[in-house]
Amino acid sequence: MADVFQVRIGVRGYELDIQGHVNQAVYVQYGEHSRWQCFHAAGIDAHVLVGAGVGPVVLETTIRYLKELRDGDEVDVTTEFVWGEGKTFRVEQDYLRADGVPVAKLSSVCGILDRQSRRLVADPAARLREIATDPAVLGLLA
Template identity: 25%
Template sequence: MEREATYRGTVYPWQCDHVGHMNIMWYVGKFDEANWNLFARLGLTPSYLRSSGRGMAAVQQNISYKRELLAGDIVEIRSHLLDVREKSIRFRHDMINAETGEIAAFCEITGVHMDRSKRKSAPFEDGIREVALTYLTEPAEA
């Protein structure tokens, strides 16, 4: 999974705040877009989530900001699956300035697989869990 980006985009001027760098709300949004690409690789596709009545919910999210991103910067996110449990996964997104190769921010998230009708956590299907286990990795230090 490390070799393929889970998000690619750019920083637009309207995403910058009064200090001139990308506002924190946009970091969260770009990390969220990477979530869905990561989930799809594990088999948690939109069609699976709709047809199975399942969903994913973030229960913890921690972001560390390392370098500024400015209007026009090209952004890439690479995701790393850190832990797979019966009903939850823990993963990290590294947001990289694609021009410089520097990590601009990283985010660690714990997500829970849910039964949407019961509003409770639910075990991953065996096939999804098996695929997820093949993606377990340790990211490079930031």
């Protein structure tokens, strides 16, 4: 299994709320950015997904805020896919400030949508393994 995927993101001033810390909705965007970067590292981009007739969907997201992020901070967002049985899988993400302080945890239930039938594919791990050039990045053995 591959190491946990990680992306560093710099906090931008326009992402702050009136309290001077990162707005809660931005954490979701950071998680989405890290997930897409993980897909790219696995060799899957939007063109590959469209060509395969599928796309990732988020069905549920839970965020636990631990510490605030402020202007000028950098945050490392990890992305780890947790595979099980059935049509859904989990994506677990930890947010660590560059100094190592945990600031948030994001957990999502996801699936892979068949873009024609508008239904979740039966085995998302198998489908992504088929189209990835490096499925290990997604926690999948080739």
